[in-house]
Amino acid sequence: MSIQFCSGKGRGLLLLSELLKDWPCQVLGGIHIDVKGVTEHSTRIGEGYLFVARKGGKTDGICYVDEAVRRGACGIVIDRNNGIEKAGDLNIPVIIVPDCRKFISYASARLAGNPSERMTIVAVTGTNGKTTVTHLASQLLQKLNLKTAVIGTTGVFIEGCQMATTYPEMTTLPPEYFHQLLKDLEDAGVSHVLLEASSMGLATSRLAHCKIDIGVFLNIGIDHYEEHGGQQSYLDSKKILTDLAGILIANSEDEICCKLVEETKIPVHYFDYRTICGVPIDEKLFSIQLPGRHNRMNVIAALSVLRVLGFELEDIFPYTVSLQLPEGRLxxxxxxxxxxxxxxxxxxxxxxxxxxxxxxxxxxxxxxxxxxxxxxxxxxxxxxxxxxxxxxxxxxxxxxxxxxxxxxxxxxxxxxxxxxxxxxxxxxxxxxxxxxxxxxxxxxxxxxxxxxxxxxxxxxxxxxxxxxxxxxxxxxxxxxxxx
Incomplete structure (x- = not known):
């Protein structure tokens, strides 16, 4: 398709006072200014942008405050006292918040107009299979005449066609890009979004202010332990999805997935090799051309999503035989x-x-x-x-x-x-x-x-x-x- 999505375009304006009214913070300076955008990258600052001076793993955003001001920043956001003195010498507001990561997620969603609230969002997590399941679910929804998008490791797709974008190549996009992308997708007529929720994306609050209708737990294996600081931290990051989603789907054959969802207060539906949301699979109707047990499980996970969305399995099964794996998967x-x-x-x-x-x-x-x-x-x-x-x-x-x-x-x-x-x-x-x-x-x-x-x-x-x-x-x- 010829649509090109460019990060940062088409944002609305909000008064700083309006943006902050529902967020705990302390403001040094005036709040009656227009805010056009928010970013944690000083190079992306333009006139009317808030600069979130977050402390990262390798660099501290405080070191880039002067550059952000030169580029037109309308305010500086910090979440630690040692940044107040540096930022306090500026002639623009300094906003002190409890957590920079969560603030940028909140502000990005507000500035984009909270598009997730008007769309159906399905977030899929797991060590393996996220890309495949999101694409399979999208293919099935398209067969039912719904306009879908997939966001994940392989890029952004609308109805199976990859979009040209200027967004970073990441499994789960940072919120300053993610919510604007959702707004672009909404404007393009997309009603259902299938997205990959990576462990790092969940741990760093990238999805904190996205309304997720369904969260899917596929499996838990060995990956990213060192990046998270150990196995338990990796599992804790996956579990965050149970607090973000309205309904959960979990692989009952995976013991860790079951443990992650067992204490949640929201509805949980399970799938396994032979059942979808508790309903035995009619093998006479169910047919796929994809090799391997793992791909059968991927198809069943995708079917579970559609079942939870309210579709009857008998209406979906005829389409499973035509399912195709995404690029780079067998x-x-x-x-x-x-x-x-x-x-x-x-x-x-x-x-x-x-x-x-x-x-x-x-x-x-x-x-x-x-x-x-x-x-x-x-x-x-x-x-x-x-x-x-x-x-x-x-x-x-x-x-x-x-x-x-x-x-x-x-x-x-x-x-x-x-x-x-x-x-x-x-x-x-x-x-x-x-x-x-x-x-x-x-x-x-x-x-x-x-x-x-x-x-x-x-x-x-x-x-x-x-x-x-x-x-x-x-x-x-x-x-x-x-x-």
Missing amino acids: QSIHKDGVTVYIDYAHTPDALENVLAALAEEQQGKLITVFGCGGDRDHGKRPKMGEVASRYSSEIIITSDNPRSENPVQIIEEVLQGISKKETVRVQIDRRKAIHEAIALAVAGDVVLIAGKGHEKTQHTKEGIHPFSDFEVASDVLQKRPVV
């Missing part, structure tokens, strides 16, 4: 009897789900190419190695997104989990690893390239470089001589 390329799959699997559970699905169907060798991301959980690396060695005939361990880490060190940690060392090759260069894997394959073999899926870049110590597993594999397979 995306396949074929030539001369060799099949190459590209998948985003980057956790032990996700890699096992995909390998188990492929192992069931393939007749020849199963060749797996994967690595692990840098500056992320070290604990999952040997576990992914163990999973790969359990299912694969041949393994090539390579770089994923090493970021600031030495890729050799990452690979050594993955190797710790592999018992059958004779089946393993190491090739740090991901492009060469893909080439080697496809060169190993003969007719009937399957090659899985896991970890990056839809991504179009690779993050290394030297910077961010263009790189697409799908494009590289397509090129290599096309040029591969007939065996």
Whole structure:
């Protein structure tokens, strides 16, 4: 589609006094000024913007107050006393709030006109499957003539078409972008929004002032522990969704999901391999073309969303056979009897789900190419190695997104989990690893390239470089001589 969404456009104006009237704060200076926008990035400041000088993990927003003022900031927001002296020398209001993160969420929603209150919002959380479930639910709703949007890891989609946007590439957008995007979607006629609620997005209050109609818990595995400071903090972040949603849907086969929702006071509906919201699945009507047990569960989760929205299963089942996976989820390329799959699997559970699905169907060798991301959980690396060695005939361990880490060190940690060392090759260069894997394959073999899926870049110590597993594999397979 030709629609282009640009962050920051089309905002309304609010008097500062009106914006603050329902928010606990102390104001130093006048409050009868117009506010056009709010941001925590000094480079995005324009005339009439509030600058939220939040203390981050690496930098302190107080250090950028002067720049924000030069750019036209109409007020400074802080949440700690040590910033008052610095900000107090300015000739613009200083607003002291209890929590900068929650204030920017509140203010962003108000300035965008609280669009979530007029839309149906479904937020999906889980270690694996968020992207797939949001896209599947969107496809089903489209079949029922509802205009839908998906917001998540792979971007912003309206009715299955990806939108050109200037928003950051993040699973769950920061509120200063998120609420304006909802307003853009509302203006485009979207009634239902399916969004991914990441653990970090929940923990940092990015969804704090979004009216969420349905919250979905898919599964809980190993991921992001180090970013959150441990497993319990990761679980606590997921649990935040139980306080934000009006109704919950949970996977009854996942013990941790059940524990996260068990104390909530709001309605909870459950799904499993054979039931949707307590209703047994009629296998004569239910048909899908997507491989693997995990994808059946993803479809059932999507169907549960529609059931909770009030649709009858008998009216939805005819559409399940046409469901398609999103980009980078078991995306396949074929030539001369060799099949190459590209998948985003980057956790032990996700890699096992995909390998188990492929192992069931393939007749020849199963060749797996994967690595692990840098500056992320070290604990999952040997576990992914163990999973790969359990299912694969041949393994090539390579770089994923090493970021600031030495890729050799990452690979050594993955190797710790592999018992059958004779089946393993190491090739740090991901492009060469893909080439080697496809060169190993003969007719009937399957090659899985896991970890990056839809991504179009690779993050290394030297910077961010263009790189697409799908494009590289397509090129290599096309040029591969007939065996």
